[in-house]
Amino acid sequence: xxxxxxxxxxxxxxxAAWLDDALDRLPGDTRVVIIAADRFAGAPCxxxxxxxxxxxxxxPVIAWFERDLAGAALDLALAADIRVAAESAAFRGPAxxxxxxxxxxxxxxxxxxxxxxxxxxxxxxxxxxxxxRAPGAAEAEARRLxxxxxARGPIALELAKEAVWRGLPQPIEQALRFETDLxxxxxxxxxxxxxxxxxxxxxxxxxxxx
Amino acid sequence: xxxPVRFAVDDRGVAVITLDRPxxxxxxxxxxRDLLWEYLGAAAAIPEVRVILFRGEGPCFSAGADISEFGxxxxxxxxxxARHDRDIWWQLLTHPCVTIARMHGxxxxxxxxxxxxxxxxxxSGDARLALPEVTLAYIPSAGGTQMLPRIAPPAxxxxxxxxxxxxxxxxxxxxxxxxxxxxxxxxxxxxxxAIERALADPAAARARRLxxxxxxxxxxxxxxxx
Numbered sequence: 270x271x272x273x274x275x276x277x278x279x280x281x282x283x284x285a286a287w288l289d290d291a292l293d294r295l296p297g298d299t300r301v302v303i304i305a306a307d308r309f310a311g312a313p314c315x316x317x318x319x320x321x322x323x324x325x326x327x328x329p330v331i332a333w334f335e336r337d338l339a340g341a342a343l344d345l346a347l348a349a350d351i352r353v354a355a356e357s358a359a360f361r362g363p364a365x366x367x368x369x370x371x372x373x374x375x376x377x378x379x380x381x382x383x384x385x386x387x388x389x390x391x392x393x394x395x396x397x398x399x400x401x402r403a404p405g406a407a408e409a410e411a412r413r414l415x416x417x418x419x420a421r422g423p424i425a426l427e428l429a430k431e432a433v434w435r436g437l438p439q440p441i442e443q444a445l446r447f448e449t450d451l452x453x454x455x456x457x458x459x460x461x462x463x464x465x466x467x468x469x470x471x472x473x474x475x476x477x478x479x
Numbered sequence: 480x481x482x483p484v485r486f487a488v489d490d491r492g493v494a495v496i497t498l499d500r501p502x503x504x505x506x507x508x509x510x511x512r513d514l515l516w517e518y519l520g521a522a523a524a525i526p527e528v529r530v531i532l533f534r535g536e537g538p539c540f541s542a543g544a545d546i547s548e549f550g551x552x553x554x555x556x557x558x559x560x561a562r563h564d565r566d567i568w569w570q571l572l573t574h575p576c577v578t579i580a581r582m583h584g585x586x587x588x589x590x591x592x593x594x595x596x597x598x599x600x601x602x603s604g605d606a607r608l609a610l611p612e613v614t615l616a617y618i619p620s621a622g623g624t625q626m627l628p629r630i631a632p633p634a635x636x637x638x639x640x641x642x643x644x645x646x647x648x649x650x651x652x653x654x655x656x657x658x659x660x661x662x663x664x665x666x667x668x669x670x671x672x673a674i675e676r677a678l679a680d681p682a683a684a685r686a687r688r689l690x691x692x693x694x695x696x697x698x699x700x701x702x703x704x705x
Contacts, residue, residue: 329641350634350637350638350641351634351637351638351641351642352634372633373632373633373634374632374634394653395632396631396632396633396634396635396653396654397632397634398634399634399635399638400638414642417642417643417644418641418642420614421613421614421616421641421642421643422613422615422616422617424616425612425613425615425616425617425618426613426641428618429612429613429618429619429624429640429641430637430641432618432624432625432640433624433628433633433636433637433640434633434637436624436625436628437625437628437629437633439625440693441572441625441629441691441692441693442569444625445568445569445622445625447625448618448619448620448622448623448624448625449559449562449563449620450559451618451624452617452618452620453555453558453559455616455617455618456550456555456558457555458616460616461550461615461616461617462550463616464614464615464616464617465546465549465550465615465617467615468546468615469546469547474614474615474616476616
């Protein structure tokens with residue numbers, strides 16, 4: 270069974286390499302990474318190169334949080350593809366990874382850099398958080414979304430993630446051709462053929478990641 | 480048989496392009512893509528045409544591409560060449576006219592991507608927006624993965640593209656995916672007002688698209704290539 274994996278918080282006394290180590294040790298069948306960001310309060314701040322592995326890697330990443338996030342916990346949440354927050358939650362600036370904050374929410378980034386507290390509602394309005402839930406309900410929504418992603422074709426998710434985060438820095442003309450080429454690559458996969466067949470036969474597709 | 484895309488120009492210089500295949504929720508097939516290519520070319524060639532309005536006949540704008548035609552190209556290279564030879568998305572992005580999308584009901588897949596290339600998106604309160612391609616192990620391939628993160632916050636784009644789940648008109652407005660949301664009964668009036676504004680100040684209406692292209696609006700056509 271394909272699975273999601275919870276990113277383990279670093280052990281006491283861990284150094285800044287803990288995130289690289291944790292990513293290296295994810296189970297081989299992991300298809301979605303979930304980050305319970307609240308649990309990373311006080312963790313050593315990982316280097317940007319390790320955080321970028323979450324953004325540019327093959328697996329979709331969902332972060333959820335109920336409390337105020339600062340430091341490493343904030344940077345980890347910023348590295349995720351999808352952020353789920355409880356209404357009680359907030360970001361407390363500054364973020365260590367300010368470039369990522371500027372990319373995701375250019376209007377909020379200067380306030381975060383100035384050390385402001387940005388409440389979840391504001392993060393939601395700015396599209397930095399894309400699911401806002403009542404206190405206590407963020408984890409359930411994160412796990413529901415992980416289930417949604419597990420039902421999708423893993424290759425399609427890998428290329429969709431690549432299209433968004435690697436396409437965004439490109440000039441639009443090249444970016445559109447990049448999307449077309451990723452699409453053409455997908456046309457060679459069994460999953461894509463299965464998706465079309467299942468749609469036409471009005472049944473749930475069964476993806477193998479091939 | 481009537482053609483599945485209609486094209487009409489009024490005396491103000493407004494070209495109306497109607498997706499007219501309501502029995503298939505205006506699913507865009509290859510014939511429709513070719514008609515869009517022709518009509519966009521015609522609109523650019525007629526000097527009097529200054530605004531293009533896209534609309535869908537029936538209860539929705541468009542539920543997306545016609546999946547029954549997927550995988551019918553003789554080879555990957557043939558599919559890629561056809562795509563580049565009939566690139567209506569680049570045609571839209573560089574079009575000299577102001578382009579407006581009238582969005583109602585399902586705006587899924589290509590039915591959302593086409594509006595993303597427009598200068599203005601006016602939505603009915605009943606509009607539902609999604610890029611559901613990943614549900615079929617596919618990715619948005621009519622520009623959605625590149626246009627949405629440039630129009631909406633990139634994390635919103637990532638959420639919609641990775642989950643494939645739909646959002647309503649209120650969320651679309653919050654995140655800037657559409658420019659206005661009005662009750663269904665007021666949609667035509669809101670679109671009409673947008674057309675009048677576009678006719679009065681086309682440069683303002685096109686400014687956002689030209690910024691995205693990295694080009695200055697000289698008012699000359701064709702729009703400059705990067």
